[in-house]
Amino acid sequence: VAIARIAVPVAANRLFDYWLPAGLQVESGSVVRVAFGRRRVHGVVTEIVRSSELSPDRILPVQEVVEALPVLPGDLRALAQFVAAYYQQPIGQCFAQLLPPLGAKRGRSEGRRADVVAVEAVKGLEVIELNTDQRRALDAALPRPPSFAVSLLQGVTGSGKTEVYLAAAARVIREDRQALFLVPEIHLTPQLEQRIAAALPGVRVVTLHSALGAGKRLGHWLAAARGEAQLVVGTRLAVFAPLPRLGLIAVDEEHDTSFRQQDGVRYNARDVAIYRARLRDVPVLLGSATPSLESYAQAQRGRYRWLRLSQRAKARAALPSVQLVPNRDPGSLEGLGSSLRAAIAERLARREQSLLFVNRRGFAPSLLCVACGWKAMCPRCAARLVVHREAAALRCHHCGHNERIPAGCPDCGNRDLFPLGFGTQRLERALGQLFPGARVMRVDRDSTRRRGAFAAMFRAITSGDVDILVGTQMLAKGHDFARLTLVGILGCDNALYSADFRATERLFALLEQVAGRAGRGALPGEVLVQTDFPEHPLFAALVDHDYDRFAEALLAERRSLGLPPFGHLALLAAEATSRAAVNSFLERAAARGNALATAHGKHCEVFPPVAAALARRAGMERGQVLVQASERRALQNFLARWREDLERLGPRTVRWSLEVDPPAVG
């Protein structure tokens, strides 16, 4: 009897054997249903073999083939294998990433009427107007004949990167191939789909992201698999979409951390995309105003084609001017310095919009007793509670803990509790008081929680019903507001204190992105950054919109410390209810790691265990061990062996995970 080796969606690091009943049409890549324990699960056949190591009486039959899905193509299976090996993730769960939601109602999205027509329409497709820079980038990014090549498209906000992706997609689609376009967060950019529809008329576009209902997602997945969808636009999970005629992958905002899946299977969709492009021998286009230092260094070395867009595409939309203004200004009211207030007043007089960016939701990040110094702390996390004034609550942003704001200090009884620092709610209130006639709108996770709230706010902003916007990161991404001419940035200094070596790289990217919201239309933009460190090199580079200078400085620092992209990192993170258990596990893990590293010629360095940046979360004590290697290959070999050791090491009460290329260390 033939045996199918099946990837089953469980944490185990191995495959499971099932026998194939006669008459069942099964091959590598078939999606099947099998009994597993007392459950029934979906699995993917990875190969069919003659015999099993297992005694025949323990082997169960494959129950059925999932007819609704096609056989998964080879490149997807190779992708799952890659994710499992490179990121040290369980093989079955990696294969599960390839599957669309199953068990949903039949996924039949839009009809297929338009398909044939669409291809015809695309033949004459030259509706995207490109300037010289964009055209040069487009030509360089698509090698003739088509083959694998990575291009880094570096251009400031508004320089027209999206037009280049779409023009590249149009070329590929005209040749009857499919394009894959990965974006950080699709549901936050309602403009994107319209923009695509306008630029690529008649092209059949489908989206893939987690906010999509299961039925729709399955329908879109199938449209991609059948080759009907000519352009797939999606978030990180779309990197696993089946695309029989793939011709191009574009990754927008390639530096963005939302390409990293943090829960469950850990991977970086940007890097998976590059691997996939190589497998399929197609070009991949990475775009950013502030490329990750990893991509930047590859471009410098000539491994990636380095394509630059130097000016904003619309000639009149100049880059915004950036000014640094003091944070601790004697004329400061509720955190708003006099320069920023004056600038807002000017915008109000001219009927232009202002955006104030504070990357903190809530009223104040801390509640302090003025008499004894007590601070409201989360009972389950090593973190301060955030004051939410509207709900009269103290909330933990790490675990969701919620309690009423106490009437007095629980330690000394003092009634005078002082909210320390500024969040979006406090700023919203202050602006309402300072500018009584102004229409203020707050955009953060709390104000947009309701379904459709974000879209409604978005409409209000574009139709001019808002004078001052207050918001978090949410507002940083890709929105074009024509009358927005002022961006104020508050409270960004705390990132400069961070222990994480990537903090300043991320802060620059965020600030450049927020700054880019100003002056997208015909009106010039102005950015005011409130800071206590105007001499910091980050701000000097921001003022000049000179990412290169900042990137070079960071790279020099990284090189001297052997940090990425010059070295390679992995993190073993562990948590348990007792600190002693975490420490003991990590001590033994580090000792084992050191022994392994020594045996393998010291290409890897294992650092001593330390507490995590958030030392306790939701009642779990957290710690970590960092591994640094000069060679990726050495790190890979080390991790494969180390993980086997780790699996035998601990009591099950210690939960641990390996993170390869961790996005943050600190």
Added chain:
DNA sequence: AGCACGCCGACT
């Protein structure tokens, strides 16, 4: 990941 089994504390 689930899910069952088993070995210790507090209840009718």
Added chain:
DNA sequence: GTCGGCGTGCTC
């Protein structure tokens, strides 16, 4: 005496 907590191990 049992009920049920969670720690451990297994699933082809």
